[in-house]
Amino acid sequence: MDLKELLQFITTEDERLKKYYGNYPDQEKRILARTVKLSEELGELCDEVLSFNAMQRKTKLENHDGENLPEEFADVLITTLLLAKAMNVDVEEALKKKIESRWYKSKCAPWEKIGKGDVVYFKNSGEPVSIKAEVKNVISFSDLTPKKSARF
Numbered sequence: 001m002d003l004k005e006l007l008q009f010i011t012t013e014d015e016r017l018k019k020y021y022g023n024y025p026d027q028e029k030r031i032l033a034r035t036v037k038l039s040e041e042l043g044e045l046c047d048e049v050l051s052f053n054a055m056q057r058k059t060k061l062e063n064h065d066g067e068n069l070p071e072e073f074a075d076v077l078i079t080t081l082l083l084a085k086a087m088n089v090d091v092e093e094a095l096k097k098k099i100e101s102r103w104y105k106s107k108c109a110p111w112e113k114i115g116k117g118d119v120v121y122f123k124n125s126g127e128p129v130s131i132k133a134e135v136k137n138v139i140s141f142s143d144l145t146p147k148k149s150a151r152f
Contacts, residue, residue, distance in 0.1 A: 042076055
């Protein structure tokens with residue numbers, strides 16, 4: 001399943017839940033209910049994580065089969081996406097921006113992996129590629145400050 005299919009499922013599930021529980025005329029109530037539901041699902045995931053690490057009391061561990069962990073992760077993700085939908089958050093765009101910002105923080109590829117002759121694409125956050133360039137030379141810097149960069 002890709003993200004688009006997951007988000008389509010969320011739209012379908014949102015409609016199903018509205019019909020089942022009644023379409024709250026008050027959007028605040030739906031948001032609050034989904035926030036509380038997310039807290040419940042997160043608590044169930046925490047229970048499974050504790051059991052996975054044998055950090056529950058003995059009686060709980062005796063009845064634990066370890067089969068629920070994947071489902072609890074799924075419940076947290078689905079409930080989070082339902083809450084985002086209720087709050088009109090564009091999850092796909094939010095993920096793109098978050099992942100892009102983390103590339104810069106963690107210096108993922110292409111840092112220290114680019115070389116002469118490689119093709120590099122440039123774009124602004126959330127926009128399409130605007131420039132394509134061929135690398136002629138590579139110079140790497142780390143821990144730059146405005147004072148250090150002023151020399152270049």
